[in-house]
Every structure is written in structure tokens, then in C-alpha cells.
Amino acid sequence: MSYDENNVFARILRGELPSYKVYETEHVLVFMDVMPRSAGHMLVIPKAKARNILDIGQGELQHVFSAVQLMSRLAKEALGADGVSIIQSNEGAGGQIVFHMHVHVIPRWNGIELKPHSGVMEDAEVLASTAERYREALSRLKG
Structure with a gap:
């Protein structure tokens, strides 16, 4: 199958759709998953x-x-x-829903199960606040 130029992540990369950015380089973009399976769920995508x-x-x-x-x-x-789950799915049979390479980085806490992928969007203020917390901590982590 070929690459779909109009997939949701391609549109985010082009600035056609908003996102809650956490980190960006010339090669990757990291942003909050709007339908998180855990607090702080991020997506890492290539710009390629x-x-x-x-x-x-x-x-x-x-x-x-x-x-x-x-x-x-x-x-x-x-x-x-307490830990992190890394999920990367490929093709429909593998569970891929958006057909642009991406990796889920999902923070985990002992005793708390992942939420199911329900299609329910997180509150925008929560996503913005968490992205800001990440950006602030990133300067400490890289320092």
C-alpha cells in the first residue's frame, strides 16, 4: 500500500490540524495522544x-x-x-489505525491498568497542561 498524504499525522505535520507538541527536531515530532490510554500518553512520529x-x-x-x-x-x-509501555503497530492486521509510522509512549503506574482505546477525546486543558509539564521537565532532563 502507498503512503496517504492526507492521513491525520501528515496533516498535523503540515500544520493543518492542531496538536499539543512536546518535542520536535528536524526528524521527529512528539505530541500528546488526544485519546490517551493513560495520563501523559505521547505519540512519536517521523517527519519522513x-x-x-x-x-x-x-x-x-x-x-x-x-x-x-x-x-x-x-x-x-x-x-x-513507574514504567512505560511502548506500542508500535503495523498494517490493519497488526492493529495500525493511522497509516503514518508512529510509536506510542504510554506512562504506566503500578496497579493502574491501561484504559481501552475508546475513541473518547481527553480534555484540551489536560493535554495542554501535560505537554507543558513535559516541556519544562525536558530542559531539566537534557540539562
Whole structure:
């Protein structure tokens, strides 16, 4: 299958749709998942046009997973998470819903189960506040 230029993440990258940005480089964008499965759920996407892990270039994949590692550390630093779940799905049969390569970074706490993917959007103020907490903690973490 080919890359869909109008997928929701491509539209976010072009600035056509809003997002709650956490981190950005020339290669990746990290933003809050608007339908989080846990408080602080982030998405890491490449700026490259890649449908999923099956067609992304090695260099771009390295940038994505470097950001995933940094965001995992950030979740622990900013939110005091006990752990982090990393989810990356490919093609419909693998559970992929948006066909632009992406990785879910989901903060986890002992004794708290993940919420199901319900399609319910989080309150905008919560997303904005959490993104701000992440950005503030990022300067401490990288310092």
C-alpha cells in the first residue's frame, strides 16, 4: 500500500490540524495522544513520509527510536511514572489505525491498568497542561 498524504499525522505535520507538541527536531515530532490510554500518553512520529516500520528508512527509524527513549525517560521524570509501555503497530492486521509510522509512549503506574482505546477525546486543558509539564521537565532532563 502507498503512503496517504492526507492521513491525520501528515496533516498535523503540515500544520493543518492542531496538536499539543512536546518535542520536535528536524526528524521527529512528539505530541500528546488526544485519546490517551493513560495520563501523559505521547505519540512519536517521523517527519519522513513513511506508512509504518516496513517502509521507513533506517536513519529515520533511528531518529524515531532515539526520541522514544528520550520520551520514556521524560515520562518518568515529569510524571513520576513507574514504567512505560511502548506500542508500535503495523498494517490493519497488526492493529495500525493511522497509516503514518508512529510509536506510542504510554506512562504506566503500578496497579493502574491501561484504559481501552475508546475513541473518547481527553480534555484540551489536560493535554495542554501535560505537554507543558513535559516541556519544562525536558530542559531539566537534557540539562
